[in-house]
Amino acid sequence: MKEKRSIILKEDELPDTWYNVIPDLPEPLPPPMDPPEGYSRVNDLPNLLVGECLKQEMTDQRWVPIPEGIQELYLAAGRPRPLYRAKNLEEKLGTPAKLFYKSEFYSPTGSHKVNTALAQAYYAKEQGFERLTTETGAGQWGNALAYAASLTGLECTVFWVRAVYRWKAERLKFMQIFGADVFASPSTQTEIGKKLYAEDPNHNGSLGIAISEGLQDAKNDPKAVYCLGSVLNHVMLHQSVIGLETKKQMEIAGEYPDVVISCLGGGSNFGGIALPWMHDVLTKKEDIKFIAAQSEVAPNLQGEYKYDFADHAEMTPMLKMYTLGHQVTMVPIKGDGLRYHGSSPILSLLRHLGFIDAIAYPADEIHVFERAREFVLAEGFLPAPESAYSVACAIDEAIKCKETNEKKTILFNVSGHGFLDMDGYAEKLGLIQPPERA
Ligand SMILES: Cc1ncc(COP(=O)(O)O)c(C=O)c1O
Structure with missing residues (x-):
């Protein structure tokens, strides 16, 4: 078969x-x-x-x-979402790695x-x-x-x-x-x-x-x-539905990930895909490498692990987290959802204890958008600029597997689609603007 x-x-x-x-x-x-x-x-x-x-x-x-009313809302929003094997991408890269991605882009408004x-x-x-x-x-x-x-x-x-x-x-x-x-x-x-x-x-x-x-x-x-869309513990909790579905799906596929990857701004989509797998690492001593993909503009996981405010005006309590400082200035990027000074206290603690690796991609974002283009050419789905960081990291890991001939199973989350972000793609990939219509 x-x-x-x-x-x-x-x-x-x-x-x-x-x-x-x-x-x-x-x-x-x-x-x-x-x-x-x-x-x-x-x-x-x-x-x-x-x-x-x-x-x-x-x-x-x-x-x-999960209250029944929320389960109904999840169903209405198209959950559960498919998990894909990126076969075309594997073949194009010539990697022995197996690549799987979760399709949070199949969402009514475009993301997880x-x-x-x-x-x-x-x-x-x-x-x-x-x-x-x-x-x-x-x-x-x-x-x-x-x-x-x-x-x-x-x-x-x-x-x-x-x-x-x-x-x-x-x-x-x-x-x-x-x-x-x-x-x-x-x-x-x-x-x-x-x-x-x-x-x-x-x-x-x-x-x-x-x-x-x-x-x-x-x-x-x-x-x-x-309402806050990231960082806090209850947001990580709600987003765990991503990883819980994915665990069932990987079981059906008869696979288990060696590497789990996602982009990380405040941490909600990373926590969503990673924490249900972290459960296995923490309670069953499974060996999984977790990688958070970030921007050099906001490499918050490489900041200081300390108490800091979650907002500029110091209205929130102080959270123990990796932070770059709550009033730091960071230049805008196209994956601007990653431009946040701090990161989830849960993920920060796990990072502090050595469970999470992080990579920060250059501020010009060219590598990230080029990788997103490779993904589109192979798989057809257009990632959101933030999700392009997950894609870039997954491709980079798959290429490392090619060099070392390792047959790793790599799981990554595509947290959103980029249909409303085309100007970002146009700028970063140097696409030609169509002539103005008369
Ligand atoms: C599609 C998408 N992915 C990822 C992120 C990063 O946020 P988080 O780290 O909370 O997932 C954002 C933030 O706006 C986003 O829009």
Whole structure:
């Protein structure tokens, strides 16, 4: 029989629990802390986050049931998603490695971000909120939350890092179709936004600033709540659905990964694919190499492991994480969803203990986009610029296998599609612009 190209789960094979790695960690996870001065950010958390998400943030329950209502939303969003064997790519590369990729790009708005957006919107609705506020970098998270809000009958306000807002016109329209109010950040809607905007109306913005804006906006409106698309423990929990599906699929394929790869900004898609496999490493002593693909512009996993704020205006508690500093300036890139100063506390601890490797690709992004082109030519799917980092890393690892003649099984996540990011591809690959239409 021919080897399988796609491994597809039926609807009734959708996981009915999420996986929480916290009880399996070799050391207790350092909790959020207050800064030495000022009001208690920790005590302020119930005013900032959805109650159920905050409970999940602290839980040590290993398997957390996915409410039926959220399972329904996952099914409506097209879960479970296929796992593909990248046969064409293997052949083109001439590698003895086997390459498998998870297709989070098959998502209504284009990325894995819907997995936590749907959960957060569902819980916010249950708690009686009427509006969700958030930040977005690539635009994928803002779009996912706008979609989830519209499905659950909520309003949505998005603060979008200005450097990206400028070039993703189609993504803006998509968010607006779902009824979202979208502001380039720094904006003139919030105190912190106004201050930074007055200093520089062309400010590129950052995820740290956009988070502060989303938080301030929600704090000023009792009917609104802030939702974060990455970093936090409950986001890792919701995203575990990616890896849990993938484990079933690899089992069907009769394969087990030697290497698991994904891009990492704040850590949500990396955590999503990696942590269910990390369970095997931590509890069954399996040997898997985990690689996080990053940009030299924001190599947060190579920063310092210390307590730092998650936002620019110091409104969040301090989290123990790898960080480049919460007010650092980083130049914009096309994979701008990776331009965040910090990374998930869970993944940071695992990195600190030696379980996660990281690679940072050059700021010009040429290598990454060239690798994405190789992937498109072989497999046909167009990765989001951030996902192109996963693809680049997987191809680089497959080429190393060719050089050493190692038959490794490499699993990687393609966290989103790049259909609304063509200007990024055009710039990085030097594509010729079509003549202007008359
Ligand atoms: C498609 C896609 N992948 C990955 C990322 C990086 O974020 P995270 O590390 O939380 O997955 C983003 C961020 O916007 C994204 O849009």
